[in-house]
Amino acid sequence: VLFNGKTILKQFRSSLKNTNEDIHAKLMSYYSEAPEWWYTILFVFAFVVAALVCHFGELMPWYFLFLAVASAFLFLLPTGIVLVVTNQGIGLNVITEFIAGVAIPGDPLANVTLKTYGYITQAQALTLISDLKLGHYMKIPPRAMFITQLVGTIIAGIINYATADYLMTTIPNICTERNLRWTCPNANTFYSASIIWGAIGPVKMFGKGSTYSSLLYAFLIGALLPIPVWFLLRKFPNTTWLKHVHFPIMLSATAMMPPAPPGNYPSWLFIGFFFNFVLVRYAHSWWKRYAYVFSAAMDCGVAICGLVIFFALQNNDIEFPSWWGTGGDTGDGCPLSHANYSGILPSSRPIVSG
Template structure:
């Protein structure tokens, strides 16, 4: 860190930090998971705002932004994440510390050294944070691709760039307003950041005391062993033996029985399906990170929807469900054939006469019910946060700094805070640019921009509290599509633009807050974190859009089967959403217009608002019944929000692993759990990510394939359950 920043300490805070830096176990976080993962000491002299940090951070930001956007449009997608960058940047950082000159540089009065000493933990975390801000490609890029490829409405590059940057950065500005509620309080844990903290502490662990490591493997050694094992093993489910990733053994009893296949196949409800694949088993649930009480809520919600509601709806033929698969994200006609969206559009706008002649869209009962559950989950989030956290939110609003803080908050008081006016000016600039962008290039009306931002701001705190406590994030994509679908029916681009401003601004705000919490745990100066996040977000947005436009303009038949491998699976789903919610509109899907069948799912809004109330009251009335306070309706109702495209066996396998690690090992092998649990999650993720890259670049990118055998069948039915994705009333003739 720059010495001029260090010299600005208030003397009172400096003395307090000096004492705090030498604390042992006598003062620590009140949260157990934090105590066993995050150090309760700090070294303010550790360098972080360095040439090495900026050069490596910008280099990896540019590289990851290009690679992730490039593969986002391919049939076989791959994403370089936090753990991979952490592993690759570490030896490069150490190499720079050895070879760079140590002399002082002077550029326009800014004095700094290219090499201020050993490569530090804080430099490494900032490099990872610059990349993690932008691991997911910019959501608004899909809008630009839609206009160019699907709707033939080619806008200038600057229009797309402003759309991307405003949707990405407005959330960053919003994060500043909520950081005092979601970062400083000790009980806002953000479990996902503990995995990252554990990873970096292990990578920078040097010689540890004999007392700490007596009879136990060092964290670094353990991490490298598990990462190597994960890398070696992933060659099996990832390439050579994919069948072990989805063992639908119950279906093997009678693979031609349609009911058994639908219930037990991996493309159906996946009852009993075993996934010996960490990438599948850790999907969404994140079983080693998500607290056990949250996983119990997920289990209940998952069973209620997937194993009770869906079979009842499907086999009673609700909404003619038997004409469609039991689990599918596709749209159908009433007879079960796929819905041809091009036959209802004229000049990319809904033609009502064609729509009435062709018929309304249909979906399977699982898809329809999950929309209803999603409506309920959103309302439950708002009501739950008001009931359980309302008093605390008001208190923190009145006197955020007057309350008692844990050791991490006190240690962070050493560093100058980012002034609120920095965030306020940034928010004003991005909102003004958002209005200009949407009005000048006709993305949507000005009032829609403001309404979308109001929705994002209204939900950011309740959704953030849920994520900070449970590691689960209820999404706003449904409600934003729903609102603008009623206000502007028939306008597909306006619908997806409104969704992006309402949904992604919220997501981005919480992504930045999560990074701020990591910086809080690892004692990163807030102003350095601010500049690193803002700079990397700007660069990654520019590279995301440039990469996408380069591919769109140079690859023939892109986003079609003829354009393989650039088939744009996610973008095609985005396009379908623009048709459902934009061109057709929710009134014709969930309302009562033109033969819509699914109006009853809108009762989810009412049900979700009412469900938390009796349990909150019961927990107050009967405080001696401990399980009542762990009933968390937002998590319970959000359990199935990612299905489809997620598959049920992802959940069942992840929750089983969670039972072992989050419950059994924590209760009966606490010392092991405290030392290695979060590190295990990071190591498994790292091994899979590195192996996935090697498999793709070394084999699949050269059109290489694994040998065909029973563990890798030529028909790609890896679960050996061919009817799992079939419709009950349309069983293939061979069956």
């Protein structure tokens, strides 16, 4: 509101006038627009299916879907602005977990379900908007974009389910401590969150008199931190570095800490600093021309490498040598990561000396 309130209001008023002054909008006006009722029918159909799944699958009371969708809708605009400005998405996982823990206490399955329908709805909505924006710039017909997105989502859902089922049935001890190559950190974080926010609940975990009650002040601190920066920018508008102080991004960077292995953050920091500071300053022409393509190439390379490693090596019981670059003997580079407060390791996860 403070930083982008005027822009939001201006764009909202402009959208009501339906002007096509932008060159991209003028060119896209030659195509038939995807009608609103297409999206409406798709939303109603998806909502009804979700309600049936929640009810007959006994996941959670179906009417809590209204709460999940409302949460996604409420935070779509502010998180979308952050994504547009910084290219960093902020998820609603903690907020939806908190809401679910208060609304449906003591039920971890319902907590996970409401979290999924709230958090994933917002994330997928932003992804859809990003794809539609790309299609707008590439002059792809809106109706073709709609159909492509719908078909792609259906295909992706089937492939994801088939892949997960294949992995769960073919890899021994997957997602357990006995298989250090398939530890499933995101899934374990999802499970841990369901216990903290669902089984225990935020009232017991963070309520008055609890050990972690003071952590609730983080919500207030996070809401107030941008205000001093806004005042400083108004007082010192020519101070360049102040324009780059973005507390939502700074704080959201910690969101991946629970599942991320220790080596991820230094790698992200080094690559980000090198490409977005060193190259921008000393090789700007190269950065401007190749940085985006190079980033996409690295993403594709990791994905292809993962497939090759699994099907050509791990699927044939061929393992990489154990060294610090692959997590060492414990798989994550932290020999004591599973130790208790006294430093005692579980018998299923010993430290193997080289």
